[in-house]
Amino acid sequence: METLPNWFWICYYIFLFLTLFSGVINWVRQVYSPLAAMTIIFALLTPLVGFVYSIGRPEGLNEFQYVMEQFETRDMWSVYIILVHIYFVIWWFLFLDIWKWIKKIPFKKIWESKAIIMDKMKKRSKQTETTTNHEEIEKK
Secondary structure (H helix, E strand, O other): OOOOOOHHHHHHHHHHHHHHHHHHHHHOOOOOOOHHHHHHHHHHHHHHHHHHHHHOOOOOOHHHHHHHHHHHHHHHHHHHHHHHHHHHHHHHHHHHHHHHHHOOOHHHHHHHHHHHHHHHHHHHHHHHHHHHHHHHHHHH
């Protein structure tokens, strides 16, 4: 039976442990309490469901390939596994308050500074073109 590499499993279980830990933290702090409870339940159930589900996979497929193949046929457990992992990503956006960080990024200033830099680059390239043209004219 094929399986994913060991480094993947180490990273995956660290991700699940951190997700479980963040769920417990928010549940104790009573921040996003219902979502934190769901995160705790999903973080405990998903590895078990994934393990039991991947036992029946055919030869030549690793766990990810099998889940994706079954997802194309809309198998209930593969849909559950994929949706839970999408939920974990959304959970991390909530837990880290990334939305607040994204809102604080001054996109307008970034675009303005990019435009200024681009203008300076265009001016410099025109200057180098004209200087090379003058040098060529002087040589002739």
